[in-house]
Amino acid sequence: MSAQPVVQVQDLDVYYGTSQILFGVGLSVRQGETMALLGRNGAGKSTTMKAIMGLAPARRGTVTLQGRVVSGLKPHHIARAGLGFVPEDRQIFPEHTVEDNLVIGTKKGPNGEDEWPIRRIYDVFPLLEPLRHRIAGRLSGGEQQMLAIARTLMGNPALLLLDEPSEGLAPIIVQRIGELLRQLRGTGATVLIAEQNMHFCLGLASHATVIDKGQIVYTSGIEELKANENIRQRYLAL
Structure with missing residues (x-):
């Protein structure tokens, strides 16, 4: 029997002003999956x-998190319900230390559990531990990205949303972030990654959904996407 979706997105229409950006978008991510949203x-x-996080209100459609409809809620209420969002600009606290950033992000899970104590964070992100007293604004871009992901995990989210985690990073740093996300997948975390860099995701995602011009055009396991040259060339080739 397949696991129930942690998040179920159905028929989302989103507008910016009078311009429609999303057209009936639907996707789901199940427990323990790493889903890549590619385009x-x-x-x-x-x-x-x-839109999933409530930062771009949908005119139509629903977002259901662990069986609860959260669409229409304020972003901070959606976060409390179990969504952890790492935006493209990371939004760390640059004037605080690495460890202060992590502690600020601490939140127990919905049943009082603490899946991500700081010791486990340092085990999964070993590069952060020797930097724990460094001011976050002095970190490199890759180190800041690791910190942003780690801080969000400290909130014990049911689903981790990563928006373009490889954007603007040097190739060697992208490789390192990918290694960390593969390790994160091994912990059983549930992750949705939005990425333009298909090759970054092929080695770490379990499933893929492809979006084009605001519409979902393809969903499959990652191995099926690797084998589907037509989809890759039509929607993902740069």
Whole structure:
């Protein structure tokens, strides 16, 4: 019997002013999956993530988190319900230390559980531990990205949303972030990654959904996407 979706997105329409950006978007992510939401620049990836998080209100459609409809709630209420969002600009606290950033993000799970104590964070993100007393604004871009992901995990989210985690990073740092996300997948975390960089996701996602011009055009396991050259060339080739 398949696991129930942690998040179920159905028929989302999103507008910016009078311009429609998303057209009936639907996707689901099940417990323990790492889903890659792939598409070219401007395809609607970030808008989908913001709509799930309540930052881009939908005119139509629903977002259900662990069986509870959260669409229409304020973003901070959606966060409390179990969504952890790492935006493209990371939004760390640059004037605080690495460890202060982590502690600020601490929140117990809905049943009082603490899946991500700081010791476990340092085990999964070992590069952060020797930096724990460093001011976050002095970190490199890759270190800040690791910190943003780790801080969000400290909130014990049911689902982790990552918006373009490889954007603007050097290739060697992208590789390192990918290794960390593969390790994160091994912990059983449930993750939705919005990415333009298909190759970054192929080695770490379990499933993929492709968006183009604001519409979902393809969903499959990651191995099926690897084998589908037509989809890759039509919607993902740069």
